[in-house]
Amino acid sequence: EKLYEDMQLNYNFSIKINSHFKINIDFHNELNNKMSFEMALNKDDSLELIHVMAVPENKMNAIINGLKRLVNCIESKLTTVIDEEIIKYIQEGVDFKCKTVCINPSSLDIAVKMTEGTETGICVVCDFPFGKSSTVSKVAQGELICKSGKVDELDVVSNYGWIRSKKWLQVRQDIKAVVDMCHSYNVKAKIILETDALSSLEIQRATEIAVEAGADFIKSSTGFYTGGTAIGASNEIMDIMLKASAGRCLIKG
Secondary structure (H helix, E strand, O other): OHHHHHHOOOOEEEEEEOOOOEEEEEEEOOOOOEEEEEEEEOOOOOEEEEEEEOOOHHHHHHHHHHHHHHHOOOEEEOOOOOHHHHHHHHHHHHHOOOOEEEEOHHHHHHHHHHHOOOOOEEEEEEOOOOOOOOHHHHHHHHHHHHOOOOOOEEEEEOOHHHHHOOOHHHHHHHHHHHHHHHHHOOOEEEEEOOHHHOOHHHHHHHHHHHHHOOOOEEEOOOOOOOOOOOOOOOHHHHHHHHHHHOOOOEEEO
16 A cells, blocks of 8 residues: 555556566556556666556656565565575575565574575464464474574464364464464564465455454465465455455555
């Protein structure tokens, strides 16, 4: 919303940022007027224009400044397991001033060394990607990570089997136990719902419960769901989560 205001545009827009930090942005309004451009973010924080279509010159600076701030909110998630690649992608996250790099617990030592003294923090996953551990086990793993004092955020996968089974009391207790542990170490708790496994009503109710349990962020999906069609953070799903959270916590795709 802040980015939208800063751009000073009466347009809806969609943004895609690929792994090489090339940014594609498309605008359209109710009259079906369209404009778009493609640009690349360089490590020195400059933006290189690649393609522009129908973007007013007097709006360009507002758009560019807004996009720079957007990149500072990005979490760089590492899905690789090889140290050489982990180091490469953490360095990219640092170079591009990502908000955090998201890693598996075993890579924490590497991330601590590489992010020290930078603008990039560390997010570690917990009970990832299935979320099916007992609450006691989930909290124990999270505490081992958080008590290092080096972690800014913990990405915790909810027990979406319980969500689908409508075990709402257990869902709330599970999430709250992890959230309370995180906050005791001054770590932000991000709860992943795995929305691809859920109905619209289940996403809505699970979002409401996560908010009530004190989550700092609620995320749509792990990116590793294999039990059906993997849609991820579609506009429809994000809309459900945003409405259900009603501004009470942050929402991430």
